[in-house]
Amino acid sequence: MTGIFITAGPFDGQKPGTSGLRKKTAQFSAPHYLECFVQATLSAVGAKGKTLVLGGDGRAFGAEAAAIILRMAAANGVARVIVGRNALLSTPAASHLIRLHGADGGIILSASHNPGGMDGDFGVKYNIANGGPAPEGVTAAIHAETLRLSGYHITATPAPDLSQDGSYSLDAMAVEVVDPVSDYAALMESLFDFPAIRAMFARGFRMKFDAMCAVTGPYATEILERRLGAAAGSVMHGTPLPDFGGMHPDPNPTWAADLYGQLMAPDAPDFGAASDGDGDRNMVVGRGIYVNPSDSLAVLAANAHLAPGYAGGLKGIARSMPTSTAADRVAAALGIEAHETPTGWKFFGNLLDAGRVTICGEESFGTGSDHVREKDGLWAVLLWLNILAATGRSVAELMQDHWQKFGRTFYSRHDFEALPVASAEAVMTALRDRLATLPGTLVGNTQVTLADDFAYHDPVDGSESRNQGLRVVFANGARFVLRLSGTGTEGATLRLYLEQHSDTPADFARDPQEALSAVIAAAEGLAQISGITGRVAPDVVT
Secondary structure, X not given: OOOEEEEOOOOXXXXXXXXXXXXXXXXXXXXXXXXXXHHHHHHHHOOOOOEEEEEEOOOOOHHHHHHHXXXXXXXXXXXXXXXXXXXXXXXXXXXXXXXXXXXXXXXXXXXXXXXXXXOOEEEEEEEEOOOOEOOHHHHHHHHHHHHHOOEEEEOXXXXXXXOOOEEEEEOXXXXXXXXXXXXXXXXXXXXXXXXXXXXXXXXXXXXXXXXXXXXXXXXXXXXXXXXXXXXXXXXXXXXXXOOHHHOOOOOOOOOOHHHHHHHHOOOOXXXXXXXXXXXXXXXXXXXXXXXXXXXXXHHHHHHHHHOHHHOXXXXXXXXXXXXXXXXXXXXXXXXXXXXXXXXOOHHHHHHHHOOOOOEEEEOOOEEEEOOOOOOOHHHHHHHHXXXXXXXXXOHHHHHHHHHHHXXXXXXXXXXXXXXXXXXXXXXXXXXXXXXXXXXXXXXXXXXXXXEEEOOEEOOOOOOEEOOOOEEEEEOOOOEEEEEEOOOOOOOEEEEEEEEEEEOOHHHOOOOHHHHOHHHHHHHHHHHOHHHHHOOOOOOEEO
């Protein structure tokens, strides 16, 4: 070690979750807090002599955190750091740079779709050499280090200016500042039929992309407007701001209401999409039609062969357990593997690395493929555009075609946000205690066929992950899932996932909430969310 050693810590509560450590920005910017967590990370992964990628979504405290991390990396013997200009890198772009440069890992500064600003949230996540989020073994090692450290190493030398591309030195460590967009844009151009998409825009195709004042703005502007020829102004809120312009950068109909309203208007553009704080999530809307993320995964999987990068077909499809089973029906029709994993993109990594799957998705607006090891919002938007260009169909027509072939899986997620932790846990405990008695019981007009706390056996490395969400499945094909979210920083978020499949064409036009009314009632009757929490309605419905 070089530099100086600052005695500090340990701090309680620095256990990384499914997407690293997320806390209030004020907490991370408090004296020594960020430094102790970064030291735990560098120590746990054995950073000496390694090459790391560094960047984030531009939220408040990101630039300051990047400078601190560079100084700590130098003091901990890191050989080289590749950092995005102005410390900006979308999460999928960071994953790509790790893989492109053969780096040993990367540190991503983001709290994803959580609000930013000094009154908002901040996060630090470590990604491993395959470009994906650290698996549980690594996050456990980081947590163990947070409990036993007595301080951190840092150099007194200032970090280099990150506003200009180029090669710099920080003590004995090499620092390479790179354009955050160019390598990612080149990757997208290698996967999709850019000439066909350009021709579609040239024929008058109109779209709106809401970057939500977050990191995807520069990527979308370069790719959609400059390289593909979308009209100037097609990218909304395209300048990243430390507080995301006061927006909640979560791409769903609630928080992207402006975009959603434009697509539902009489003079709507042909296509709409949005991405989140760090660029790994997406929402897709067609003229007059909203595409839920579970359906989006299924449609993309069924039509991926229309894009040059996937012309050889898919090896398999993976989805998180709460995501609807719509993609499973596509996998069955294609004769390929279908995998159901816990929530958290890290669970897809082994399947992707082993060549078992090509496309993955989560109901929480995340979709991706084996091109990186993260979900990728702009990638999903470009695959949609490629499919629209290749088929000449509208989004509504593609959805109707899909439902005619595979049936419609009605799906919705109800979020109960900022609940008292004890109240949310009481809901989970009460239902968990009843699971063993539920199979065979009649609820409404249908019988419970399965009730469990989901456990996952990784088919690649044999690892087990238990207590991943409560499932109740009914004989008529309906099901609901209940779990606590691990991405919030205030109170607890209880998420209720609802699903009902239909093969009857006359049903396809039904409103999803109406089509799900019976399973919504069943979930309330069994889980007693209103009775226990006092909440009569969810805060967010997607």
